[in-house]
Amino acid sequence: MSTDSETETAETERRTDTKSNCGASNSESTADTSGSSCGGSASTEAEAGASETAGTGSSSKCGASNSSSNTTNESSSSGCGASSSDDGDEEEVGATVDDFDSAPGRLVAVGLGPGEPTGMTSRAKRALAESEHIVGYTTYVELLPDEIVEDAEDIYDTPMCGEVSRTEEAIDRALAGNDVAIIGSGDPNVYALSGLALEILESKGATASMVDFEVVPGVPAAQSCGARLGAPLVNDTVSISLSDHLTPMPEIESRLHAVASEGFTIAIYNPWSRKRRENFEKCCEILLTHRDPDTPVGIVHAAGREDERTLITTLGELEALGEEEIIDMTTTILVGNEETYVWDDRMVTPRGYETKYEY
Amino acid sequence: MSTDSETETAETERRTDTKSNCGASNSESTADTSGSSCGGSASTEAEAGASETAGTGSSSKCGASNSSSNTTNESSSSGCGASSSDDGDEEEVGATVDDFDSAPGRLVAVGLGPGEPTGMTSRAKRALAESEHIVGYTTYVELLPDEIVEDAEDIYDTPMCGEVSRTEEAIDRALAGNDVAIIGSGDPNVYALSGLALEILESKGATASMVDFEVVPGVPAAQSCGARLGAPLVNDTVSISLSDHLTPMPEIESRLHAVASEGFTIAIYNPWSRKRRENFEKCCEILLTHRDPDTPVGIVHAAGREDERTLITTLGELEALGEEEIIDMTTTILVGNEETYVWDDRMVTPRGYETKYEY
Numbered sequence: 001m002s003t004d005s006e007t008e009t010a011e012t013e014r015r016t017d018t019k020s021n022c023g024a025s026n027s028e029s030t031a032d033t034s035g036s037s038c039g040g041s042a043s044t045e046a047e048a049g050a051s052e053t054a055g056t057g058s059s060s061k062c063g064a065s066n067s068s069s070n071t072t073n074e075s076s077s078s079g080c081g082a083s084s085s086d087d088g089d090e091e092e093v094g095a096t097v098d099d100f101d102s103a104p105g106r107l108v109a110v111g112l113g114p115g116e117p118t119g120m121t122s123r124a125k126r127a128l129a130e131s132e133h134i135v136g137y138t139t140y141v142e143l144l145p146d147e148i149v150e151d152a153e154d155i156y157d158t159p160m161c162g163e164v165s166r167t168e169e170a171i172d173r174a175l176a177g178n179d180v181a182i183i184g185s186g187d188p189n190v191y192a193l194s195g196l197a198l199e200i201l202e203s204k205g206a207t208a209s210m211v212d213f214e215v216v217p218g219v220p221a222a223q224s225c226g227a228r229l230g231a232p233l234v235n236d237t238v239s240i241s242l243s244d245h246l247t248p249m250p251e252i253e254s255r256l257h258a259v260a261s262e263g264f265t266i267a268i269y270n271p272w273s274r275k276r277r278e279n280f281e282k283c284c285e286i287l288l289t290h291r292d293p294d295t296p297v298g299i300v301h302a303a304g305r306e307d308e309r310t311l312i313t314t315l316g317e318l319e320a321l322g323e324e325e326i327i328d329m330t331t332t333i334l335v336g337n338e339e340t341y342v343w344d345d346r347m348v349t350p351r352g353y354e355t356k357y358e359y
Numbered sequence: 360m361s362t363d364s365e366t367e368t369a370e371t372e373r374r375t376d377t378k379s380n381c382g383a384s385n386s387e388s389t390a391d392t393s394g395s396s397c398g399g400s401a402s403t404e405a406e407a408g409a410s411e412t413a414g415t416g417s418s419s420k421c422g423a424s425n426s427s428s429n430t431t432n433e434s435s436s437s438g439c440g441a442s443s444s445d446d447g448d449e450e451e452v453g454a455t456v457d458d459f460d461s462a463p464g465r466l467v468a469v470g471l472g473p474g475e476p477t478g479m480t481s482r483a484k485r486a487l488a489e490s491e492h493i494v495g496y497t498t499y500v501e502l503l504p505d506e507i508v509e510d511a512e513d514i515y516d517t518p519m520c521g522e523v524s525r526t527e528e529a530i531d532r533a534l535a536g537n538d539v540a541i542i543g544s545g546d547p548n549v550y551a552l553s554g555l556a557l558e559i560l561e562s563k564g565a566t567a568s569m570v571d572f573e574v575v576p577g578v579p580a581a582q583s584c585g586a587r588l589g590a591p592l593v594n595d596t597v598s599i600s601l602s603d604h605l606t607p608m609p610e611i612e613s614r615l616h617a618v619a620s621e622g623f624t625i626a627i628y629n630p631w632s633r634k635r636r637e638n639f640e641k642c643c644e645i646l647l648t649h650r651d652p653d654t655p656v657g658i659v660h661a662a663g664r665e666d667e668r669t670l671i672t673t674l675g676e677l678e679a680l681g682e683e684e685i686i687d688m689t690t691t692i693l694v695g696n697e698e699t700y701v702w703d704d705r706m707v708t709p710r711g712y713e714t715k716y717e718y
Binding site for chain 2: 111113114116117118119120121122123125126164168187188189190191192194195196197198199200202203207208209213214215216217218219220223224226227228230231232233234235236237238239240241245246247251252254255258259261262263264343344345346348349350351352353354355356357359
C-alpha cells in the first residue's frame with residue numbers, strides 16, 4: 001500500500017503541518033516526539049479493539065499521516081520517521097504550555113460508539129462538526145461519516161501505534177489555539193484516551209480548563225456487543241481487559257478470580273493477540289475454576305464493521321476458539337453468570353423478575 | 360397535575376386503545392394485567408435512575424396513560440385501575456401467542472442514552488421513527504425529541520411502576536401486528552428491559568424471532584456520568600446496583616467486597632431510596648474496609664436533565680451525603696480505585712501509561 005517515497009512525503013507534510021498548526025516555539029521538538037518516536041508496542045487497545053490486530057509491533061506499521069480533508073481517504077500508512085526506535089515504549093512529550101503564544105483553543109474527547117456511523121450520538125457528531133482538527137487512530141478516522149471528514153479543516157491520524165504521541169499532538173494543537181477533537185471508537189472512558197489526555201495536559205503545565213476539556217460519551221463495545229447477543233448483561237457486570245501492556249497479568253488474574261466467583265456477567269476486552277495468547281488461556285482456565293463449562297459465552301468480532309461476526313458458545317468451548325479468526329483484538333467476549341441461558345439464538349441473563357412476578 | 364376525572368378518562372382510553380391495538384382475543388384480560396395490576400413496589404430501577412425517586416410506592420402514582428401522538432405531552436399521571444393491589448409484586452402476564460390472529464409485527468428495545476435528546480444515536484432515532492407504537496416509562500417518554508412523539512402513531516406510557524405490565528403491553532402490541540419500540544434511558548442491557556422482554560416472549564409461547572426482536576444500544580449512565588467527571592473509569596470497571604428488589608442484599612454485599620478489594624473502579628447504580636437507605640450505608644461501610652477514605656468519588660445526579668448536579672468528594676465523606684438531595688435513584692456514583700486522583704476538578708484514573716512513557 002505505501003511506498004517509501006509516500007512515507008517520506010507524508011512525514012514531511014506532517015512536520016510542516018504540525019509546525020503551522022501548533023505554532024509552538026519548539027515545534028521541531030514537538031514534531032520529533034509526536035511523529036518519530038512512534039514504532040513500538042504502544043497500542044491503543046481501546047474500545048472495540050481494532051488495534052494490535054496483527055501483533056507485529058514493527059516500526060514499519062507506524063508513523064503518522066496528516067491529510068487535508070480532501071485527501072484523507074487516500075492517506076497512506078507511513079513508516080516511522082528517522083528517529084524511530086525499535087524498542088517502542090519510549091514516547092516522550094515535548095512542548096510545554098509555555099511554548100505556545102496563542103490563546104488556547106478547545107479539546108474534546110469524542111466516543112464514536114460502535115463501528116457504524118449510525119451508532120454515533122448527535123452530540124458526538126456536533127462536537128466533530130464544530131472541531132477544526134480531528135485527531136485519531138487511522139481505523140477510527142475511517143469510521144467517520146463522509147460529511148465530518150469533508151468539513152474538517154485538518155485530520156491527523158496515526159496507524160496502529162502511538163496513542164501517547166497522537167494524544168500529545170491533539171493537545172499541542174489545542175494549546176496552539178485550534179478547536180480539536182480526539183476520537184476513539186466506543187467510549188472515551190472505556191480503555192481509551194480521556195485519562196491520558198488529562199495526564200499529558202498536566203505534564204505540560206496546562207490545565208483541562210484551559211482547553212475547555214470535554215468528554216463526549218459513546219456506546220461502549222460491551223453494550224454494542226450485548227445488544228447483538230440479546231440480553232446477556234442486564235444485571236451487575238464487570239469489564240476486564242486481558243492486555244497486560246499497562247496492567248500486570250497477576251493483577252488481571254486476581255480480578256478474574258474475584259468476579260468469576262460472584263454473580264457478575266463479564267465483558268472481556270482485548271482478549272487475544274499473538275504476542276500474548278497465554279493470557280487468554282489463563283483467563284479461560286480461571287473462569288472454569290468458578291463457573292460451569294456449560295455457561296453461555298457470546299463472542300462478537302468487529303462489531304458494526306464489515307467483518308462483524310457473532311457466535312454464542314459455552315465457557316468449556318471458549319479456549320479452543322482462541323486460535324480462530326473470530327477472536328482477536330477487535331473481539332469482545334461476554335461471559336454469562338450462572339443464571340444466563342440461551343433461547344432462540346440469544347443470551348438471556350434474568351434480572352430476577354421471575355422470582356417476584358408471574359409470567 | 361392530574362384530577363380523578365382526568366385519570367378515569369385516561370384509563371378508559373387506554374383500555375379501549377389496548378383492545379383496538381392488540382386485537383388479542385382475550386383483550387379484556389390483557390387490559391386488566393397491563394394497566395390495573397400496577398401499583399406496587401415494582402420499579403424500573405433502570406439506567407440513569409428516574410424511577411422510585413420518592414420511594415412512596417403508593418398506588419396513587421401508578422397506572423398507565425395512553426395518548427395519541429398529539430396529546431402525549433398533556434398525558435396525566437393516572438391512578439391505578441380498579442383492581443390495583445397495594446402489595447405490588449403481583450403482575451401477571453395475560454395473553455399468549457395463540458390469542459393473536461394477525462401476523463406479528465416487530466419489537467425493538469431502544470436505549471435513549473442520557474437524558475438529553477442529543478445523547479441518542481442515529482440508529483435509536485431511526486428505530487423510533489420506524490416504530491408505530493412507542494411504549495415506556497413516562498419519564499423516558501418525556502425525554503423523547505418532539506418529532507419522534509409527533510410522528511408516532513401511538514404512545515403508551517406508565518409512570519413509576521409496572522415494568523412487567525408495560526413490557527407485556529409492548530409485546531402484545533407487537534404480536535398483534537404492530538411495529539413497537541420499548542424505550543428506556545441508558546442502554547437496554549444495563550439494569551433494563553431487554554431481558555424481561557425475552558423472558559415474557561418465552562412465557563407467552565412466542566419467540567424473539569417471531570417479532571424480529573432487536574436491541575438498539577445506548578450510552579449507559581456510567582459512561583454519561585463518567586464523561587461529566589473527566590476520566591474516572593478508563594480501566595477495569597464494575598457496575599453494581601444497590602437495589603435489593605430483585606437481588607438479595609447478601610449477594611450485593613458479597614459482590615462489593617469482591618471488587619472493592621481489587622483494582623476496579625466501581626459504578627454504583629440505584630444507590631439510595633427512602634425504603635432502603637441502609638443498603639447505601641452498608642455499601643459505604645464495605646468500600647471503606649478495602650479502600651482509603653481519601654479515595655475520590657464522583658456523584659452525578661440526573662445526568663442530562665434539568666436538575667443535573669455533579670460533585671466530586673471522597674469515600675470517607677460519601678455516607679453523610681446519603682440524606683442529601685444529590686443522592687437518589689437518579690444518581691450514579693463512581694468510586695475511584697487506589698490510583699484515582701482529582702486534578703482541575705476532574706477525576707483521573709491512570710491507565711498505566713505513566714509507567715511506560717515519559718510525559
